Amino acid sequence: MPLLFLACEEDDSPLVQPVSFEVVVKYSSTYGNQTASNIKVKALNLDSKIATEATTNAIGVANFENLPVGVYDISVSQTYSPAQFLEFSGQTVENDVVFNATLTNQTINVAATKRFELELASSPVGNLVIKQVYFAGSDAKDGALFRDQFIEIHNNSDQVQYADGICFGQVLGKGGTVKVDPMYLQENGQYDWSKSLGMTVGNRANTDFVYMESLFQIPGTGTQYPIQPGQSIVIAQNALNHKAPYQDQAGKTITPINPDLTVDLSGADFEAFYGSTQASDINNPAVPNLILLHTYGKDMLFDNPGRDAYVLIKKDPGVASLPKFPTPDKTTITSATTLYYQVPVDWVLDAVEVQESSTKLLPKKLPNALDAGYTYVPLGKYSSQSVIRKVAKTFNGRVILQDTNNSTNDFRPLDRANPKGF
Amino acid sequence: MAVRAQQAGSIQSQPDSAFFPSLGIFQQRLFSFYEQTPGQVLFHPSSGYSLSQLEMARSQGNWRTLQQPEKSTKYQISSTGVSQVNQFKVWGDFRYTRRQEDSVGWRLRPEQNDVSPYYLANIQPGNWDTHDYQLKGAAGVRVSDHILLVAGARLQTGTYGRYNDPRPEISRYRLRLEGGIGYSISSASLVLSGIYGYGEETNKVSYQNQMNRSEGRPTYTAQDVMGYGFYRVVTETGINLREDLKIKGAAAVVQVGNINVTYMYQQKERDYSREIPVSGDISPYSPIGDVTQNEHCLVSSYQWGKTAVQRLAGLEFQSVSVKDFNRRIIQGNNYLGTHRTATLSYDEKRPAWEYGLSLNLRRDSRKDGTAAVNYLVQTARLQAEASKRINVGGNFLQVNGHVGYRTDVGSKLTIGSQYNEFMRGVVLPDFAYYSSGLLEPGMGLGYGVKVKNVLLVPTLGYQWQKPMSVKAVPGTAYQLGQTRSTYWVQLNVHL
Numbered sequence: 001m002p003l004l005f006l007a008c009e010e011d012d013s014p015l016v017q018p019v020s021f022e023v024v025v026k027y028s029s030t031y032g033n034q035t036a037s038n039i040k041v042k043a044l045n046l047d048s049k050i051a052t053e054a055t056t057n058a059i060g061v062a063n064f065e066n067l068p069v070g071v072y073d074i075s076v077s078q079t080y081s082p083a084q085f086l087e088f089s090g091q092t093v094e095n096d097v098v099f100n101a102t103l104t105n106q107t108i109n110v111a112a113t114k115r116f117e118l119e120l121a122s123s124p125v126g127n128l129v130i131k132q133v134y135f136a137g138s139d140a141k142d143g144a145l146f147r148d149q150f151i152e153i154h155n156n157s158d159q160v161q162y163a164d165g166i167c168f169g170q171v172l173g174k175g176g177t178v179k180v181d182p183m184y185l186q187e188n189g190q191y192d193w194s195k196s197l198g199m200t201v202g203n204r205a206n207t208d209f210v211y212m213e214s215l216f217q218i219p220g221t222g223t224q225y226p227i228q229p230g231q232s233i234v235i236a237q238n239a240l241n242h243k244a245p246y247q248d249q250a251g252k253t254i255t256p257i258n259p260d261l262t263v264d265l266s267g268a269d270f271e272a273f274y275g276s277t278q279a280s281d282i283n284n285p286a287v288p289n290l291i292l293l294h295t296y297g298k299d300m301l302f303d304n305p306g307r308d309a310y311v312l313i314k315k316d317p318g319v320a321s322l323p324k325f326p327t328p329d330k331t332t333i334t335s336a337t338t339l340y341y342q343v344p345v346d347w348v349l350d351a352v353e354v355q356e357s358s359t360k361l362l363p364k365k366l367p368n369a370l371d372a373g374y375t376y377v378p379l380g381k382y383s384s385q386s387v388i389r390k391v392a393k394t395f396n397g398r399v400i401l402q403d404t405n406n407s408t409n410d411f412r413p414l415d416r417a418n419p420k421g422f
Numbered sequence: 423m424a425v426r427a428q429q430a431g432s433i434q435s436q437p438d439s440a441f442f443p444s445l446g447i448f449q450q451r452l453f454s455f456y457e458q459t460p461g462q463v464l465f466h467p468s469s470g471y472s473l474s475q476l477e478m479a480r481s482q483g484n485w486r487t488l489q490q491p492e493k494s495t496k497y498q499i500s501s502t503g504v505s506q507v508n509q510f511k512v513w514g515d516f517r518y519t520r521r522q523e524d525s526v527g528w529r530l531r532p533e534q535n536d537v538s539p540y541y542l543a544n545i546q547p548g549n550w551d552t553h554d555y556q557l558k559g560a561a562g563v564r565v566s567d568h569i570l571l572v573a574g575a576r577l578q579t580g581t582y583g584r585y586n587d588p589r590p591e592i593s594r595y596r597l598r599l600e601g602g603i604g605y606s607i608s609s610a611s612l613v614l615s616g617i618y619g620y621g622e623e624t625n626k627v628s629y630q631n632q633m634n635r636s637e638g639r640p641t642y643t644a645q646d647v648m649g650y651g652f653y654r655v656v657t658e659t660g661i662n663l664r665e666d667l668k669i670k671g672a673a674a675v676v677q678v679g680n681i682n683v684t685y686m687y688q689q690k691e692r693d694y695s696r697e698i699p700v701s702g703d704i705s706p707y708s709p710i711g712d713v714t715q716n717e718h719c720l721v722s723s724y725q726w727g728k729t730a731v732q733r734l735a736g737l738e739f740q741s742v743s744v745k746d747f748n749r750r751i752i753q754g755n756n757y758l759g760t761h762r763t764a765t766l767s768y769d770e771k772r773p774a775w776e777y778g779l780s781l782n783l784r785r786d787s788r789k790d791g792t793a794a795v796n797y798l799v800q801t802a803r804l805q806a807e808a809s810k811r812i813n814v815g816g817n818f819l820q821v822n823g824h825v826g827y828r829t830d831v832g833s834k835l836t837i838g839s840q841y842n843e844f845m846r847g848v849v850l851p852d853f854a855y856y857s858s859g860l861l862e863p864g865m866g867l868g869y870g871v872k873v874k875n876v877l878l879v880p881t882l883g884y885q886w887q888k889p890m891s892v893k894a895v896p897g898t899a900y901q902l903g904q905t906r907s908t909y910w911v912q913l914n915v916h917l
Contacts, residue, residue, distance in 0.1 A: 015791030016754045047654045048842040069792040357637040378638025
């Protein structure tokens with residue numbers, strides 16, 4: 001009797017089952033929207049960090065079977081050698097061509113869609129690339145807070161490149177806590193720039209342009225600041241040795257308790273001097289200052305949790321006269337309305353999307369063609385960590401960094417930021 | 423459920439037994455059959471007793487799961503008793519327990535054996551310090567020759583915390599009220615009661631080292647466990663979990679002569695939510711999931727025999743079924759759990775000895791739909807115990823011993839295509855731990871001293887657990903150890 005009692009099933013209600021879904025992969029319209037067969041598609045569960053791969057069939061469909069409900073990043077990254085690309089497109093290129101497509105933060109459950117579409121886009125691999133971004137800063141008490149932030153730009157080519165006139169900056173996007181009427185947002189939660197006042201390019205406003213929250217330009221005559229092949233330049237918020245005591249604007253001496261947590265930027269190639277009331281905005285006369293085309297805040301402040309996207313923009317005399325637009329939720333333009341530079345995607349030499357973590361994703365600011373992924377520092381803000389591009393290969397001491405236009409694959413965290421470490 | 427008392431002393435001298443009714447494993451077992459629900463209070467075999475206890479117990483060893491501590495120390499003060507106050511028969515029980523545990527992983531809740539699948543957890547082991555208070559009371563009165571009235575209440579409250587990152591701070595209260603009416607004819611009585619209760623628990627998790635909150639330290643990352651394989655990283659800024667509990671139920675007690683049959687049914691609704699920082703009129707709680715817990719419990723006992731040889735037979739069933747409705751990403755039922763036990767026992771009290779035998783059958787089933795986990799543990803456990811009192815002058819020495827043996831009777835586990843960290847760290851070690859053959863011998867030694875009207879019985883005890891055949895579970899994150907031992911020191915005060 002006890003055994004019978006124990007064995008009977010009280011509730012045979014149907015349980016939620018693992019889910020299956022399909023991913024359709026095709027090439028962008030540049031390549032005639034061809035179906036992409038025999039391509040590996042990756043679905044990464046953001047909670048368990050378990051990645052599952054499936055390969056597209058002859059009609060470009062990858063089937064994922066019986067995966068746990070969850071939130072997934074779905075991505076494809078396909079590299080063509082010049083020969084393969086010639087066979088595929090009939091075009092001759094010098095370097096590898098990388099196609100990327102990503103859908104981030106996709107909820108996969110019983111109620112959600114069972115079919116996803118990825119459109120493979122490619123962009124040229126640049127000569128100048130963003131090598132390292134140190135946005136996290138160091139310990140607020142023992143280190144240098146965020147006054148030691150910097151960005152490093154690397155010459156990935158075999159020719160001398162000149163930094164003169166190159167621009168870079170942070171891309172504007174909707175922040176996580178900013179409340180915006182959904183009518184001004186795209187499906188992915190990012191601003192729908194086509195709805196900005198004065199916008200005339202329609203939906204291309206979201207795909208063919210980025211909008212700059214800050215924009216800086218490197219000074220120079222055109223050949224004043226060469227970057228040798230395999231070498232890099234460092235652009236500092238403050239070109240100081242942050243490991244040593246320094247005097248702030250008020251004359252107060254600030255001493256980092258643990259110098260190992262921060263960096264020496266006294267040898268930086270450029271710095272951003274705002275002449276502001278920010279206590280740490282000190283001008284190092286030995287280091288050239290950036291041209292400030294568009295700024296926010298009191299210094300070149302990178303979001304130290306990591307909710308920024310950075311772009312490197314080609315030198316062009318027309319940069320300063322690019323059109324500017326307000327964010328789409330502005331219904332009138334007054335003298336107090338901030339307008340943001342609209343930069344064509346074609347002008348972008350390199351870009352990297354940074355997030356706070358893989359579980360705290362904001363809507364992507366960069367189109368897939370510029371960066372199909374994202375990177376982050378695992379230990380978060382004030383951790384002294386930076387993100388740095390992986391080394392692809394080395395030729396006779398010349399370092400070539402990995403650039404597949406997918407920073408999830410191309411970047412790694414560095415435990416201690418290290419300007420010009422190699 | 424009535425529990426087999428391991429700790430108490432034994433005395434067979436008739437005058438002492440009559441004077442101190444709570445002495446001996448037989449008496450305590452008999453009493454426990456009648457202390458399940460307030461509806462039983464009028465049928466309690468004792469007209470008046472009191473047992474108070476101070477206890478320190480320490481447990482250590484690696485025969486454990488990752489959700490259990492490697493070392494545990496318990497300090498407990500308790501007092502139980504029955505008294506006749508005018509027309510009323512009153513039963514009361516109070517206990518305060520402080521527990522210190524170390525190396526507990528994969529749970530940020532105080533109890534490992536809670537059947538609810540919703541809780542916060544992280545991999546990194548940490549140390550707990552818990553303070554738990556339980557107060558129970560019942561009273562009954564015969565308002566006429568036939569009509570009986572009973573009422574009772576149970577309150578559990580406490581604070582529970584872990585002092586390594588991540589640091590949960592938990593506060594809880596759970597109140598259960600019961601009231602009923604009975605009818606008595608001759609030696610037969612029936613009491614029917616209604617049960618109502620509610621409670622609340624809040625768990626707020628903080629980090630002393632903020633870097634431990636980051637993705638770079640995944641073992642510190644707080645997870646929402648929402649099943650038995652399905653879990654998600656907590657992404658909200660505030661890591662907290664709130665449980666709102668509602669209880670409703672009924673109980674029926676039948677007493678015919680020395681036969682007691684008690685049935686209890688309780689439905690517990692446990693709703694989980696997370697407090698989120700919002701302004702305005704929006705609810706600050708974001709729902710996570712609802713758990714419905716249906717509990718059936720049948721306890722029956724029959725006592726017979728004369729003064730020289732008394733006998734007690736018991737039969738107990740317990741069934742707990744757990745079902746969820748996930749309000750997060752699933753929006754449906756993901757978890758089904760059933761926990762069932764049946765225990766058949768026989769106890770005998772003779773002038774020189776006391777014996778006890780019991781057979782326990784257990785079936786524990788857990789199904790996680792989306793994670794494709796199907797867990798079934800079925801075991802049978804046989805236990806024998808004996809106790810002897812040896813007079814030493816005017817005092818006495820008591821020796822008791824027990825041995826239990828558990829064996830698997832058809833456990834099985836299937837997991838779908840993906841083994842996640844929870845499966846490696848919890849499901850697989852659980853399966854090996856609960857389904858393996860286990861030998862549990864133990865003994866106790868006490869010394870009884872009568873001081874005026876009080877009997878003091880300081881007792882030392884020891885129990886050892888030795889797995890006999892540990893199930894191999896490839897892929898587990900934790901290999902179970904080979905032993906665990908527990909010793910305890912008690913001071914029992916009988917009045």
